[in-house]
Amino acid sequence: MSDSDQSLYDRIGGEATIDRVVDDFYGRVLSDPVLGSYFHDARMERLRRMQKELFTQALGGAPHYSGMDLTDAHRGRGISPAEVSRFTEHLLETLEEVGLAREDIDEVLHHIALLSDDVVGGTADAE
Template identity: 30%
Template sequence: MSTETWISGAHKRKETLLSQIGGEKILKEAVDLFYKHLLSDPDLSRFFHGTNMEILKWHVLNFMSVAFGDVPKTFDLENLILDQHKFLFEDPYGLSVDDFDRFVGCFKMTLAELDIENDVVEEAVGVLQRLQPVFEKGQRDAELRKKTESRQLHFLQTAALASVVGMAVLSWAKKRN
């Protein structure tokens, strides 16, 4: 998914989405409440162990300010997410599309709790939902890497076993001669 796909057709509409939400002040409240919900969810809180939450909140506030405002055309969101968050798709975290959907659900609940109009909530959620294919790709890529690593490990184990057997046969043959 290119950044163009992510922002296509909605540029003007999204320029006003941040102000429809209530501006930076309300967005900051939303981010604080959002992380309160995430940290109280046992399935999602595991992604944040050992994380400096203030830095993360700042990062997400900036991301959403851009996402709900004016996304630069040169912003390659897909690669940014996949490169910077690759470890979350891997074990032990195993970030999945289901987790993404839960994150989006928590964000939707957060905006509703702040009494933001339903159509604005749906528009904001729609912006985030456009990122789902990136998470699908991250999950697929992690599963493929795991299969590849498993095959490589199996190959190395087989090669090591063949080597040991070969050395044992050679040793046995030497002793016979």
């Protein structure tokens, strides 16, 4: 298999990298003064597990995400676009810290940004 056939998931180091990224990332999010309060009642162990499955799938690894639909999971939480940006900033810092190549970081952020529309807005009564 040539490099160009390899998925982004494999190229960045597969499961070990995803585990590290998601664990480090939620450490940052939970200690963020703006974002942290969203997670006070969260089931963090499940959330990390679901996020690992989702990242794996989004980056071309096994397509086995078993969590909620993202719109349903975030509906009624009142998450603003600015908060999604802040969340994504923490992801960027994590990917830099873990030492991914610049082009891989850009690609990961691109894939995650594609999901962010499902996260924003919506009151409990929406739809």
